[in-house]
Amino acid sequence: MTADTRQKTLNQAQLVPIVLDEGQRGYDILIGSGLLDEPSSWQGLSKAASALIVSNETVAPLYLQRLRAQLSKYYARVDAVLLPDGEQFKDWASLNLIFDRLLETASDRKTVLFALGGGVIGDMTGFAASVYMRGVPFVQVPTTLLAQVDSSVGGKTAINHPLGKNMLGAFYQPARVIADLDTLDTLSQRELSAGLAEVIKYGPIADAAFLDWIEVNLDALLARDKSALAYAVKRCCEIKAWVVGQDEREQGLRAILNFGHTFGHAIETGLGYGEWLHGEAVGCGMVMASDLSVRLGLMPAEFLPRMRALIERAGLPVVGPPLGAQRYLDLMRVDKKAEGGEIRFVLVEGLGKAGMHAAPDELVEMVLATHCA
Numbered sequence: 001m002t003a004d005t006r007q008k009t010l011n012q013a014q015l016v017p018i019v020l021d022e023g024q025r026g027y028d029i030l031i032g033s034g035l036l037d038e039p040s041s042w043q044g045l046s047k048a049a050s051a052l053i054v055s056n057e058t059v060a061p062l063y064l065q066r067l068r069a070q071l072s073k074y075y076a077r078v079d080a081v082l083l084p085d086g087e088q089f090k091d092w093a094s095l096n097l098i099f100d101r102l103l104e105t106a107s108d109r110k111t112v113l114f115a116l117g118g119g120v121i122g123d124m125t126g127f128a129a130s131v132y133m134r135g136v137p138f139v140q141v142p143t144t145l146l147a148q149v150d151s152s153v154g155g156k157t158a159i160n161h162p163l164g165k166n167m168l169g170a171f172y173q174p175a176r177v178i179a180d181l182d183t184l185d186t187l188s189q190r191e192l193s194a195g196l197a198e199v200i201k202y203g204p205i206a207d208a209a210f211l212d213w214i215e216v217n218l219d220a221l222l223a224r225d226k227s228a229l230a231y232a233v234k235r236c237c238e239i240k241a242w243v244v245g246q247d248e249r250e251q252g253l254r255a256i257l258n259f260g261h262t263f264g265h266a267i268e269t270g271l272g273y274g275e276w277l278h279g280e281a282v283g284c285g286m287v288m289a290s291d292l293s294v295r296l297g298l299m300p301a302e303f304l305p306r307m308r309a310l311i312e313r314a315g316l317p318v319v320g321p322p323l324g325a326q327r328y329l330d331l332m333r334v335d336k337k338a339e340g341g342e343i344r345f346v347l348v349e350g351l352g353k354a355g356m357h358a359a360p361d362e363l364v365e366m367v368l369a370t371h372c373a
């Protein structure tokens with residue numbers, strides 16, 4: 001089926017294709033209201049005797065039964081496993097709960113895993129799918145804004161290590177992404193803001209006009225206006241699909257999606273995961289990375305206040321926790337982009353363009369002194 005034909009079979013949904021290996025592989029991202037209860041969302045996935053829904057204690061009471069009802073039309077058995085909720089549980093113990101359930105239910109190598117939840121559930125389900133019997137299919141059903149605009153797309157899967165964020169994982173693509181915008185109705189305002197951090201990220205790194213659009217439409221996004229959310233999710237997925245389509249395994253270009261993350265991951269790991277949300281750490285990290293972009297002469301001075309104002313308006317923190325400069329530097333040397341102990345930051349090189357840069361420690365210390373409590 002071509003993307004055009006598929007689009008016609010989907011009622012109100014938007015369809016963003018992601019094309020890998022020059023069309024040899026790929027999948028669709030479906031975006032729209034009511035997709036959870038829409039039979040066509042679930043049609044045409046690989047045939048299997050069973051499905052396993054992976055979710056958590058918070059999301060399952062809200063959406064599990066509806067997903068199960070749809071999947072029961074296609075799979076003779078639909079099981080579920082609920083993981084503890086939170087970034088601090090994105091670890092081996094939770095991952096093992098998925099393997100335990102797969103084995104208890106004698107799931108075979110065709111069993112399809114469905115990740116119903118935010119980025120934590122998506123990252124862990126994808127990792128489990130990549131490993132179980134050396135690989136089974138999985139589908140992303142993202143229910144947070146962050147997961148709909150970012151984590152469900154592109155095939156990065158992982159768990160955290162106490163010494164480093166997302167340090168253990170695999171590149172493993174889902175078979176489909178189904179983003180029902182209505183699930184965002186039940187999200188807390190804090191989690192909505194966390195998702196906006198990754199929305200904002202796409203502007204400076206890839207699309208200056210989108211940054212302008214976010215500035216104009218931020219209040220509508222914060223008020224959960226459905227058409228504003230639909231546009232934001234679609235545009236973010238288009239940009240991510242464009243980046244991942246060119247560089248699936250982060251040999252170069254894909255690193256731009258890490259804007260703000262070198263500082264952000266240091267905050268998350270430094271605080272022990274969960275105290276700051278990923279989106280909050282990335283928001284604050286983007287303030288720091290914007291400042292570094294200015295200090296290295298890559299961006300004009302007005303870029304920093306522009307980014308800081310937008311991130312603050314989105315309800316995100318703009319002052320980092322007082323971990324101490326040395327601790328920040330030590331944590332950032334563990335970042336996956338570091339090479340030979342040299343920290344490499346994704347910095348903005350002009351609105352809509354980003355690249356990787358090293359920076360003298362003294363300059364980074366000045367950035368930290370300016371933006372940390």
Ligand SMILES: NC(=O)c1ccc[n+]([C@@H]2O[C@H](COP(=O)([O-])OP(=O)(O)OC[C@H]3O[C@@H](n4cnc5c(N)ncnc54)[C@H](O)[C@@H]3O)[C@@H](O)[C@H]2O)c1
Pocket residue numbers: 056058059062085086087090117118119120121123143144145146147150151152153154155156157166183184185186187188191194195277278279
């Ligand atoms: N793989 C990637 O490319 C990628 C990209 C960005 C972030 N991530 C990862 O994603 C994670 C962050 O994802 P997140 O922000 O979605 O956090 P999350 O998965 O922890 O979800 C946030 C909170 O919202 C709850 N929740 C989820 N959906 C809900 C709904 N519809 N209504 C009410 N509550 C709901 C969850 O139970 C949780 O408490 C981090 O671990 C981060 O590293 C991965």
Ligand SMILES: O=C(O)C(=O)C[C@@H](O)[C@H](O)[C@H](O)COP(=O)(O)O
Pocket residue numbers: 150154156165166198250254255257258261336
């Ligand atoms: O998809 C990517 O590539 C990203 O970098 C998206 C990020 O928002 C996401 O947080 C990702 O998990 C970070 O990747 P990591 O390789 O730095 O762990």
Ligand SMILES: [Zn+2]
Pocket residue numbers: 150198261278282
């Ligand atoms: Zn991120």
